[in-house]
Amino acid sequence: MDAHFEISPAVAALLGRATAHRRALHRIPEPGHEEVRTQAYVMAALSALSPDALSPCAGTGVRAVFRGQGGRAVAFRADMDALPVQEPAGCGFESERPGMMHACGHDGHMACLLTLAELIASRRASLPGDVTLLFQPAEETDGGARLMIADGALEDPHVEAVYGMHLMPDVPLGRVGTGEGPLMAQTSEIDVIVEGRASHGAMPHLGADALCAAGHFACLVQAGLSRRTDPTVPALVTFGRMCAGTQRNVLAAQAVLEGVVRTLSDDAYARVRALLEDCMRATEAAFGVTCALEERTFYPCVVNDPAETARVRALLGDAYVPQRPRMTAEDFSFYQRERPGVFVMCGCGDAAHTAPLHASGFGFDERALLYGVELFARLAGVIAPGGEH
Incomplete structure (x- = not known):
């Protein structure tokens, strides 16, 4: 049986919070550069956690900083925009906007970062280094990553490594895929x-x-x-x-x-x-x-840094799934041109959810969110490398 990434008790306890964020964001999908309601939701959720810095970024994006104890400064990125897809009824938390849907999992990506922020806020005294959270607009259109970088997203603090993820239905639930070098076109x-x-x-x-x-x-x-x-x-x-x-x-x-x-x-x-x-x-x-x-x-090629990829693989252990390069593209690559970074595929595939990304039937078991939170929490140092509480 394939090994699943072990979820620590502290992260497992946040499933309800992650699910609530995901469903709230799923209801309010917006296209690139129009993520006004999405931005307001993210800003309000983060403001309640009192980060050391919180501001809009790149127009409709958001940047938050939690200061640590002087260790390695890292950043985590989630994309915010939705797709012009009509969602069918049935999930119970359908899109409130006709013709728009979170059909690429960006609602889940944001939910992971908001849940990570809650975990960091609860453990701020032991946060080893500065953590920057980037909620980025317009991944699906004209590359909002460039605007985030131009707006100073990777400075003050100076980010040393950047990480991103994508929920991926062709990777099994509970496992995480990535690879060194070119990963996406x-x-x-x-x-x-x-x-x-x-x-x-x-x-x-x-x-x-x-x-x-x-x-x-x-x-x-x-x-x-x-x-x-x-x-x-x-x-x-x-x-x-x-x-x-x-x-x-x-x-x-x-x-x-x-x-x-x-x-x-x-x-x-x-x-x-x-x-x-x-x-x-x-x-x-x-x-x-x-x-x-x-x-x-x-969009440049997504190229995973060898040292950072090795760090991620060590954390994943047997839950690691080697990934061949994909010919899809991701503007996370712009961050990697500025800093060493790794992009991972967080598995959400199971028998009950078989629709591909960008399809009107796309959905996922919300337990998949915990695997993203767990990996990012370990990389941030708020959960020990072995996943202990």
Whole structure:
């Protein structure tokens, strides 16, 4: 039988508090940069604990500091935003906002940090070092981590290590997954704009078919990826949408391909970028069109620090689950570019909860929250490494 991460009595006693926070936050989902009610809830919950510093951060985010006894200063991050997903009825604490839902577990992430704050507040006299709690807006959209950093989230105190987590349904409940080095992909949203020339569909030689050119471009990129990139080094280009044309019998004067590039290294990204340029030039020559590339919302690769990963693995013991790199992205990577850090996958998968992240049916056994609190409490030093009370 798989070993579960041992929960200390002090953390186990907080299940009711963690559950209450999670359900309250689940009812008030808000999109990125609009987390007004969420921010108010978090600020009120933290204010009751009298942290040494408490303030809004990055607009709708929150930053709290609990000062310790001069030991290692660490930070823990939870994301706050929800998704434009309609939640079905049935859980008993459904979203109060039509068309919005915490379908990615961010309500649980915040609940973990608020519960950790309660534990720290109850043991403040024995807190070894400063602890900064970061409640970050806009993880799902344009990278709120950058705004948190720019707003001084990692200073005063100067954070020495930063930790983040994600509830993960493909990791068993009671276990925690992570790995040293690249864990999640860097990503860019890309638009490829193909400019052609409209003409009657019966006289295509008088125009330049942007739609046809864009379709060939998309296929050319996929063929090029299979021959121009090392198959052992992950690199993905996904075009999920094409907008082109005005009517059925007229060649499209413009086509726009919307996609995403995902890689696990800067070198791989540079190779994909060069491939895109080559494919654009080839498409221009073949179809008599012009192509332009626009890039947005670049997230770096999540790269777990070796020493900090070893620290986490030692705390997890047999509950550790090795993780292969994932091609999803996370703006926690911006914190890791500033400080050593580790991102972990906190298992919430069981037979009763099988829906994936971002699905309207996503949910989890709220006992999963305790495993996140336990790990963070051990890293903060308010629970001994062996999990003793």
